[in-house]
Amino acid sequence: MTNNCETQACACHDSRHDEMATKGQGRAGLAARGLSLLSGGLDSMLAVCVMRAQGCHVEAIVFDSPFFKIDAARAAAAALDVRLHVVDFTTDIVGLLRHPPHGFGGALNPCIDCHALMIRRAGEMVVSMGWDFVATGEVLNQRPMSQNRRSLDLVARASGMADLLIRPLSALRLDPTRPELDGRVTRARLLDLEGRSRRSQMDLAAQYGIREYPSPAGGCLLTEKLFCAKLRDLMTRDGLDHLRDVSWLRLGRHFRLPGGAKCVVGRDAGENVRLQAESTPDDLVLRPVGVPGPTVVLPAAASTSDRLTAAAICAGYCDNPGSCVRIRLLHGTERHDEDIVPLARASAHQWMPR
Ligand code: SF4
Numbered sequence: 455m456t457n458n459c460e461t462q463a464c465a466c467h468d469s470r471h472d473e474m475a476t477k478g479q480g481r482a483g484l485a486a487r488g489l490s491l492l493s494g495g496l497d498s499m500l501a502v503c504v505m506r507a508q509g510c511h512v513e514a515i516v517f518d519s520p521f522f523k524i525d526a527a528r529a530a531a532a533a534l535d536v537r538l539h540v541v542d543f544t545t546d547i548v549g550l551l552r553h554p555p556h557g558f559g560g561a562l563n564p565c566i567d568c569h570a571l572m573i574r575r576a577g578e579m580v581v582s583m584g585w586d587f588v589a590t591g592e593v594l595n596q597r598p599m600s601q602n603r604r605s606l607d608l609v610a611r612a613s614g615m616a617d618l619l620i621r622p623l624s625a626l627r628l629d630p631t632r633p634e635l636d637g638r639v640t641r642a643r644l645l646d647l648e649g650r651s652r653r654s655q656m657d658l659a660a661q662y663g664i665r666e667y668p669s670p671a672g673g674c675l676l677t678e679k680l681f682c683a684k685l686r687d688l689m690t691r692d693g694l695d696h697l698r699d700v701s702w703l704r705l706g707r708h709f710r711l712p713g714g715a716k717c718v719v720g721r722d723a724g725e726n727v728r729l730q731a732e733s734t735p736d737d738l739v740l741r742p743v744g745v746p747g748p749t750v751v752l753p754a755a756a757s758t759s760d761r762l763t764a765a766a767i768c769a770g771y772c773d774n775p776g777s778c779v780r781i782r783l784l785h786g787t788e789r790h791d792e793d794i795v796p797l798a799r800a801s802a803h804q805w806m807p808r
Contacts, residue, residue: 486638487511488587488620489576492538494526496655496667497591497623502534503662504622505589508643512536512589515576517543520701521675521685526668533664539579546571548694551676551685556612562685563676565600570612577615587620587633593655594624594648623647623655675704684708687807692716698732705729706748709767709805715756717764719771720748735786740768743780743791747772754785766797 490502492514505512514536516527524540531538547568554564576588592601599605606628610616617632625634625644633639647654659667675681684703687710694700706718706725720726726749733739733751738761740750750768752760761783769779775796783790 485509485511486587486633487513487583487585488589488633489513489515489539489580489585490536490589491572491576491591492516492527492530492536493591493673494524494528494530494668495591495673496652496659496664497593497596498527499530499534499591499664499667500655500658500662501589501591501622502536503658503664504643504645505587505620505639507662508640510587510639513539515539515541515579517541517546517572517575519544519547520697520704521547521681523673523675526673530667533666541575541579543572543575544697544700546575547676548697548700551689551694556608559600559677561677561679562682563674566605566609566612570609573609573613573615573619577613577618580615580618586618586638587631588615588618589620589622591623592621594621594627596648596650598650620644683807687716698734702729702732707771708807709764709802710807711752711756711760711763711805713757713760713763715752715760715764717750717752717756717760717767719750719767725749737785738764739784740765741782741784742768742772743782745772745775745779747775747779762792762794763797765792765794767802769794769796770799770802772796 488505488510490505490512492498492502502512502514514531516524516538518524518540528538550564550567550571551562554567556566559565573588573590580588592606594606595602610619613619620631620633620639621628623645624647625641626646627648630641634641681703688694688699688703691710692699702718705728706720709717711717718729720729729749729751730739736754737751738754738756748768748771750764752764765781768781769775772779777795778793779796780791781794783792
């Protein structure tokens with residue numbers, strides 16, 4: 455787990471946070487300090503605001519991996535002017551994909567274990583810094599399956615950090631946790647939201663001056679059908695040991711060829727550059743000659759038949775390929791050109807994982 459701390463630009467820094475922090479003092483005369491999980495959705499932003507409103511010092515934390523999109527969290531941290539810790543969660547989430555103790559949700563999303571482990575990691579940081587709490591934006595019964603009382607309790611227990619965990623938006627409907635019991639956090643200034651209505655959150659957003667926020671879903675590729683088809687194919691055929699292959703799931707079109715090799719086809723110039731740059735001596739790189747088209751990568755150990763199929767796919771994705779395209783096969787310092795008849799894209803689609 456690595457932690458990159460991003461201090462937001464302070465042009466709009468609001469000194470009221472610090473003033474409030476000195477007013478809202480806890481047990482030892484110091485403001486309580488905590489990390490708040492920030493997805494970028496409105497509830498996670500409000501959790502930060504509610505804790506800050508009672509004088510706590512709050513920093514935000516987001517977990518990054520090839521499966522998560524964290525742009526919304528960065529934007530939210532900037533809008534709230536809160537320091538954001540970006541923590542690499544790749545090894546953790548890959549481990550959960552292999553063995554999710556509580557299973558998967560509707561796709562390949564091990565949400566209970568993932569959420570619990572994020573809280574655990576945040577809690578470990580809180581403990582190591584001598585801080586007081588971990589906050590999340592969960593709202594009791596907002597999602598019937600994942601945010602009911604049983605699920606919230608389960609996640610808290612599985613995280614091993616139940617004592618430190620505060621759900622500020624629904625805290626008054628949940629049992630008090632340690633920072634509330636010992637007075638570092640004022641329970642009476644936490645909220646009692648419950649249910650699916652978003653009305654209260656919208657009112658709070660207006661109260662806190664939050665004007666823009668993304669829709670609640672959309673930050674996790676493990677819930678997306680097409681992405682999960684590629685991931686399932688990788689898990690079952692090649693495994694998840696090679697992090698480059700895991701990170702390439704977000705890159706290019708993927709084809710599982712008849713002989714068993716996988717080829718990845720760049721979709722634009724940026725992806726072509728990245729595929730070439732991240733290829734290794736174990737890869738074969740294909741490039742069209744004299745016509746714009748994709749970079750294609752497949753294992754150098756692929757069968758001759760799969761190589762020729764990959765070359766035909768490469769030719770088929772070139773711009774105006776005509777009846778034949780010269781494809782250059784690069785392996786280390788070796789190069790070899792072949793004239794290839796393009797394969798129609800619709801025909802190649804049969805090998806895309808579904
Ligand atoms: S949606 Fe994705 S990031 Fe969120 S808890 Fe589930 S698996 Fe983790």
